[in-house]
Amino acid sequence: MKKLLMVMALFLVALVTVGCSGKGPLTIWVGSESEAFYTQKMEEYKALYLEEKGEEFPHDIRVVGVDTGTAAGTFLDDSDAGADIFTAAHDNLGKLIAGASAVAPVQNQALLAQIQNDNPETFLQVIKGTVGGTEYTFAVPYVAQALVLYYNKQFITETQAQTWEGILEAAVANNKQALSLAGTDGFNNSFILLATEAETGNTSLRLYENGIQENTYGTGDDTIAKLKWGQYFFTHANGARRPSDSGWEVELKNEISIAFIGGAWHFSAAKAALGDDLAITILPTFELIDGYGEVEAGTVFQSGTFADTKAFFMKKNSRYAEYLEDILLFLTSKDVQEESFVAAQNLPAYKNAADEFAAFQENTLEAKLAAAQVRMFEFGIPQPFGFQTRYNTYYYSKGTPDLILEILENNGGNFGTDAQILAQMQIVETIWKTGNRPA
């Protein structure tokens, strides 16, 4: 009898499992900071739908705030249970379209035209991917992001903030730490690694150029020269430091450090830490003290950044597929992007935002943040990892950021010579290309 009961209960479990595949509301994942804004926008969308079609939108819509940094991974863990529309940084494209693609391509001509007309050329390249030999557009950009410099204007003047030398001078004068970083990953070292020669805008650094794994080069003369300067900056008594376990907010607030490199998502915390002393500008330049190879001492470099876009993706085979593109047409329209900037400080992906959006012209910190980001787009590249699922892993997860940090910190004098720096970068380059350390 007990076995009978066991079997009956197991069948019950199986039935419940089958029953779980019920129909839920149309779900949209957005960044937590924008949940309220997009919830309100979807109410407006429903009202517009009623006005245009003469009938109520036929389904419930639920907007959920999520961590956009992990949204793509969460979606892939169980895409059937994932949102119908979700937000992720463009560099997740590779893993989202791997195999037969977990996301649907954009096919609506009006939406494709809006993407084409409203977004900068750099974004158009990184939202496309190839599945089954055909290239499709998979994402709809709506937020842009680049790193900027947050600094304490009590210690650093506007002029000093234009160069790392000026910031270092201010740090020495006040016996402070020049710079705090938010993390040790490949995003945070980009201000050195992606720096370009100020006069020409050139760099020999190549990261998966045109989506090709082999088109990766991190051992050029200028790269080594930049890292040598980085080592000087990180080993200086008042220079930059890896993030402490207290966190960059504490370091800024307690005036341990006087500047911080961060994105728009750090704005609220930076403002809370520095209050009225907070100032924002583009990342500074630096001048090489030592040359390397054909790159001479005195060469000036402009700090670089990854200039990315957050985009909306659509779930493949969503049961609401017929509605999704129309919703995205609305959510990524110029007007909604402008409102999103005002309400949630989301830097629009709209290419002419700096000229056309009234909020950009105001004399507010938010406007300065936006303006600084827009300018940083001139010195940045979108993260080139969306072409293949493995690129992101190779760049961020196989330990190369730590190996670069080892060069910068030069602990134990292990990277005191040019040859040692070059050897370490050869390891880094191999990992970028293959995912493995050289044998």
Next chain:
Amino acid sequence: MEQKIEKEDKKSGFLTRLLTFFKTLGLTIKTRCLKFYNRFKEGSTGTKLSHVIMGSGNIYHKQYLKGFVYLILQVGFFALFIISPEVNGTPLGLKSIVNFFTLGTEPGDIFNPADNSMLMLLFGVIVFGLIGMFLAAYNSNIKSSLKADNDIKAGKKPTSLKEDIASLLDERFHVALLTPAIIGIITFTVLPTIFMILIAFTNFDSEHQGQVLFNWVGFANFLDIFSGTGEISVRFLPVLSWTLIWAFFATSTNYIGGILLAILINKKGVKLKKMWRTIFILTIALPQFISLLAMRNLLSTYGPINSTLMSLGLTDAPIQFLANAANPWTARITIIVINIWIGVPYTMLMTSGILMNVPSELYEAAQIDGATKRQAFFNITIPYILFITTPYLITSFIGNITSFNVIYLLTGGAPGVPGYKAGETDLLVTWLYKLTIDESEYNIGSVIAIITFIITATATLLSYRRSKAYKEEDAFQ
């Protein structure tokens, strides 16, 4: 020479045991097959029929309700297998068995989904579980019919379903109570555990997610521990070593500290015993993660402790208690010390209870025999505490091997090891978390989980079976 003989004895002993095992196994299978055959041969027509159509034996014996329940089960089971209903696009039924072995063959295209390898693996496990349950029900159906045969032969009336239910609520009430628990264990523990173990034999990682199929790879993930230049091969032994060191010190310091504290508080002459106990118990009253986060903030590089030390002129620069890359032992020792603060009250509380319950006649007998207080302490109190707390000690050691909170909340594994995810204070379990949650390396995570299980299970079995608490179970009764 003696050692050689001992070794050879051990070897031949092992071989004999192995042979006996297979012999017993063969005999058991033979006996079962014979029993099955005889049951069929000697059973009534109804019993014979129940071998093909479930419930027919009961129906034959006019136990209609019971018979129909069995019949419905069989029909339901075969219906599920033949129809193979799709759940999230993946069939659950007979096709699941094939899918379990292939883990999917359809790569999909831009408009059509690929096979879902993960669901196929999961459904395969579920279906094998269902088959097991069905076989149990099938056997139960034959036994039920055979019991009715025997009842009739004995001149009794076969029991009805109503009588069976009444029996379940009376003399077989333990069966009624245990059945839901067993179902729960199978559904929520056994099947997920099997699923997790099987993942270790696949290439389910960050590159095989979403619409990419994954496959069986045999023992490749386990072999990666011993070869290659990847994280698993380079960091496995250091992390395992630190895990064992941590578990040893975290357990022993808490255990010894707790006992000493309890003895001290319970010592005659100590005033305000309740107050002292309450003070120490306060750390238990607070949620552990709050205590840990508070400690992390206090000890952080620019936290209050460093500020105080610097303002008092005791140090020139902040001490990196939890993230000193130059010397990982700073963080390790700090963690062990914080763990003492968190863990000692538990042992103290438990030991206090034990101390209050040491049979007084033991001390009286010792006193009559002329034992000093010191002798009574070392020959009665300490052995008694050790005897009672051995299972706790073992559980505590195992708990510390898988102690996630302390490490994750205090250091997050820092200080880091350049180039690798596993930091200097990462335990196997926090490393596993990083690999699976941050990196989606489910296969490697599963390998680590299996190894952790083997270590904890072996440590538990060996230490408990050698303990007095196990060997002399009745010693203090």
